[in-house]
């Protein structure tokens with residue numbers, strides 16, 4: 001990688017690998033269920049290409065839900081002792097020299113990598129990471145959970161909780177943000193992404209948390225065609241996006 005560029009690889013759902021000039025950051029990496037027939041990626045490929053014998057690998061796990069946490073990431077740590085795991089407080093792993101648990105509003109600096117944990121509107125944390133003169137935000141399950149079956153009171157609370165959390169992040173400069181566009185929220189799938197883009201103005205927003213429903217990323221991009229942020233469109237697992245800092 002050249003300086004001020006990042007190569008982003010979509011693994012599956014909310015899983016991404018980011019390569020910067022000197023670092024590899026891996027977020028919420030899980031393997032798609034075999035029954036879903038998602039082609040392109042499996043654990044062995046990821047291990048061979050991004051984990052084995054690489055330096056400066058940082059593996060992030062926002063929370064313990066199985067669509068964000070694959071326990072076998074712990075084996076990566078065993079086979080590459082220089083690898084660091086940074087996880088939300090609720091992830092069932094034992095802290096050690098290279099394995100760190102974080103609460104919201106905690107900060108951590110490991111070598112050249114600065115990490116700040118923010119809250120979530122579900123379990124665990126979200127992460128703001130600065131490295132190689134670039135900054136990344138991964139939401140985890142921090143989403144505007146507007147479920148149609150909720151009461152108006154619950155919906156108000158969800159909106160308030162989400163906006164309060166985003167407010168805390170809004171002063172950050174963000175190159176690339178990963179934000180949920182969850183099709184299960186039906187016509188409200190876009191609320192979190194739109195609010196995030198308007199409030200935090202990342203240079204690039206990458207939609208996530210959509211499982212195999214890749215088409216929703218095009219739908220979201222069309223809806224936000226007026227936005228100041230670029231919106232990535234994802235079509236398959238393993239797709240790569242080049243980000244160049246302006």
Ligand SMILES: [Zn+2]
Nearest residue numbers: 065067140141
């Ligand atoms: Zn989730």
